[in-house]
Amino acid sequence: MTSPSGPLAFVHRRRRGAELFLLVLALAVGIGAYAAVGIGVEQSVPADLIGYGGWLTALIVACHVVVRLVAPYADPVLLPVVAALNGLGLAVIHRIDLAEGSSFASRQLTWMSVGVGLFIATLVLLRDHRVLTRFTYTSGLAAIVMLLTPMMPLIGNEVRGARIWIQLGPFSLQPGEVAKVLLVIAFAGYLVLHRDALALAGRRVLFVDLPRGRDLGPILGMWLISLGILVFQKDLGSSLLFFGLFLVMLYVATERPGWLVVGGALFLGGALMAWRVFSHVKIRVDIWLDPFAHYGAGTDGRGEQPLEAIFGMAWGGLIGRGFGAGDPGRVPFAESDFIIASIGEELGLTGLMAVLVLYGLIVERALRAALISRDGFGKLLAAGLGAVLALQVFVVVGGVTGLIPLTGLTTPFLSYGGSSLVANWVIIALLLRVSDLARRPLPDLSAETDQSSDDDTQVVKIQR
Template identity: 60%
Template sequence: MAVVTAVETRPRRNVELVLLVVSLGIAIGAYVLVGIAAEGQVQANWMWVGGGLAVLVLGVHAVLRVVAPYADPVILPITTAINGLGLVVIHRLDLAEETSLATRQLLWTAIGVGAAVAVLWLVRDHRILARYTWTAALLGFALLLLPLLPFIGRNIRGARIWIGLGPLSFQPGEIAKILLALFFAGYLVTARDSLALVGRRFLGLQLPRARDLGPILVAWVLSLGVLVFERDLGTSLLFFGLFVAVLYVATERTSWIVIGMGLFVAGAVLAWRIFSHVQRRVDIWLHPFEPGTFENAFQVVQGLYGMASGGLLGTGLGEGRPDIIPFAESDFIFTAIGEELGLTGIFALLLLYLILVERGLRTAIGARDGFGKLLAAGLSFTIALQCFVVAGGVTRVIPLTGLVMPFLAYGGSSLLSNWIVVAILLRISDAARRPAPAEVTG
C-alpha cells in the first residue's frame, strides 16, 4: 500500500492580520492628515471612524479564522485599504462642503461587512449556491426591472435605476449583478460542452451552431432593454460584459469573444443612432469643450482640470479643491484622488484593484469545481470592468456610464453588494486552498 498525501498548505491568517494592520494604519493616518491639512487640527472623530473600521474588518478576520481558515490572505486587506481610502476622500469633501457623508459611509460599511459575515457563516460550501441557479435568474431579472415600477421607481439624473422607500433609496442592480453571476455560472457549467465542442471552423475560429447562439442573443437583447427603459448605460454594459466573460471562461473559445464584441458594437451604434441620452453621452465624450455641449460636460471638464492640477504627485491631501467637481464623492471620486494624490496616487489605487482582481482570478484557477471557477471569475471580472469603465469615463477614454468605483465611492448599494462579492470570493478561495484529503492507493 502506498499513501499519497497532499502538499501542506498553511492558513496564512497571521499574514492577513499583519496586512490588515498596515492597511488600517494607512487609512487612519491619511484620515488624520486630511484634518491637519484642511483645518490645521486633528478631527475629533478620527478615533471613532478609524476604530469603527478596525473593529469591522478585524471582526471579519476573526470569523475567517473559524469558518474559512484557508481563505486567501490578501483579499480582505486590499479591500480594507480601498474602503479606508474612500472614507478618507469622502471625509475630505465633508470638511469642504460641511456635510457628514463619511459617517454615513462608515454605517454602510458596517452593513456591508455584516452581510459579508452572514454569507461566510451561512454558506459553508459555495457549491450549495449552484442549486439556486434559476432562482437567482428570476430574482436577478426582477431586481433589474424593479425601478420601472410606479411609486417606488426613482429617476435620478436621467437614469431610472433606483427604488425609494420613504427617505431611503437603493440601487437593486448592484445586488442583481451577484445573482446574475451566480446564474451564468450555474447555467454555463452544465451547458458548456455543447457551447464549446460543437460547431464549424471559419477563418481560424470555432464558430458555434446557430441554435447555440440563443443564450448570448438573449443576454444582448436584455442588456439593450436595460439601456432603453432604464437609460442606464453602465448596468447594460456590465450585464452583457459579465455574461460574455463567463462564457469565454467556460468554453475557452475565442469565437465567443468575437461574437460578443460584434454584438456590443452593433448595440452601441444602434443605441447611439436612436436614443437621445446615448447621443448626449457620446457628445460629452467627444466634444466636451465645444459651446453646444459644455454645459452638459461641465462635470467631465472640471474633473479633467482637477486631475491636471494634481500633476504627478498631487496637491496633497486636504490641499486641493475637489469640492468644486460635481458629485466628487460618488461618480467622480477618482478625479478627487487624482487631484490631491496625483498620477502616482491613481497608479497606486489602480494597482490595489489589479491585485484584488488577480487574487480573485487566482481563486478561480485554484477552484476544484467548475461552478466555483466560473463564479469566482465572473465576480472578479465585474470588479475589473467597473474600474475600467469608471476610470475610462472620467479620463475620456470611453463615454461616461454611471457606474462607481467599488468600495471607494459614496453609496450604500455599491458597498453592500461588493462586500458580499468579497465574502463569496473568500469562501471559494478557502475551498480552493484547503488541503485535499489523503488518498490511499493500492
C-alpha cells in the same frame, strides 16, 4: 522532496498571520488618510479620530476573526486590500464633505457596517459555495426582478436621467448592484451545465471557429436584456457591465474565441444603433467627443463634470496637491461618480496608480481562486466575480479619464453608495469562500484505507 520514511506531504498553510499583518498596514492607510485630511484642511487632527479609528478597526478585526474561524484557508490578501480601499474611500469622502459641508462619510461608514455584517453572515451561513448551484434559475429570476423594480411607478426613482433607483421610505437603493451578484451565480450555474454544448464549433471563418447558430440563444437573450436596460432605464454603465460579464464568463466556460467575436459584433451593432436612435446615448457620446461644446456660459453645462475632473487631475500632476490643497468640490458629485478624479487631484498620478494596482490585486486573487478551484462552478463563480469588479473599474476609470463615454457607475469600495458597498462586500465573502475550499487540504484517506485493510484481515482470520 523526500524523507527516510518516504515523500513528505505538502503542508497547506493558512496564512492568517500574514493577513493580520497586512490588515494592520491597511488600517494605517485608512486611519492615516483620515488624519491627514483633518491636518491638511483644518490644520488639526480630527476630533473624532479615536472614535472613527476604533470603529473602523473593530469592523476589520471582526472580519479577520470570522475568516480565521470559518474560512481558515482563504486567500490572505483579499481582505487587507479591500480594507485599504474602503478606508481610503472614507477619508476622501470626508475630504469632500469638508469642502462642500455635507455628511456623506458618516453615512458611508454606516453602510460599511452593514456590508461587513453581510460579509460575516455570508461566510458563516455559506460553508460550501457549491450549494449555490441549487439556486441557478432562482438567482436569474431574482436578478431580472431586481432590474425591473426601478421601472415600477410607485417605488421607481429617476436620478440624473437614469431610472436605476428605488425609493423605500427614507432609503434609496440601486437594485442593479444586487442583481450583478445574482447574475454571476446564475451564469455560473447555467454555464457549468451547458458549456459542453456551447463549446461545440460551428463554421470556421478566418481561423476562428464560430459557435453554432442553434447555440446563440443565451447570448442573444443577454444582448436584448442589456439593450432594454439602456433604452428604458437609460443606464449605459449597467448595460455594458452585464453584457460584458456574460461574455467573459461564456469565454471562460467554453474557451472558444468565437464567442468573443460574436459578442463583440453584437456589442458594436447595439452601440451604433443606440447612438443613432436614442437621444440620451447620443448626448453622452457628444459630450465625450467634444466636452468644451457643453462647458461654460451659453451651453447646457453637461460638460462641466468631465472637464472639471480632467482639470483637477492635471493640476494634481505626478504626486498630487496633498489633502486639503486641492479643490475637489469643483467637480459635481465628486463623492460618488468622480471620486477617482478627487484622488488624482490630491494624491496625483502616483496615488491613482496605487489604487489601480490594488484593484488589480483583487482581480488577480479572484482569478487565482478560479484556477485552483476543484469544481467547475467554483471556477466560473470566482472568474465571474473578478470580471464584475474588473469591468466596473474599467468603465468608471475609463469614463472619468475620457477613454470612453461617461456611464454613471460607482467605483467599488471607494465611491459613496450603500448598495454598491454592501454588494461588493458580499462579493469578497464569496471569493474568500471559494478560495478557502480550493486551498483546503483534501481529507487523508490513507489512514481510513489502512484501518479498513486491518479490519478485513481480522475478519478473514476469524473465518479461518
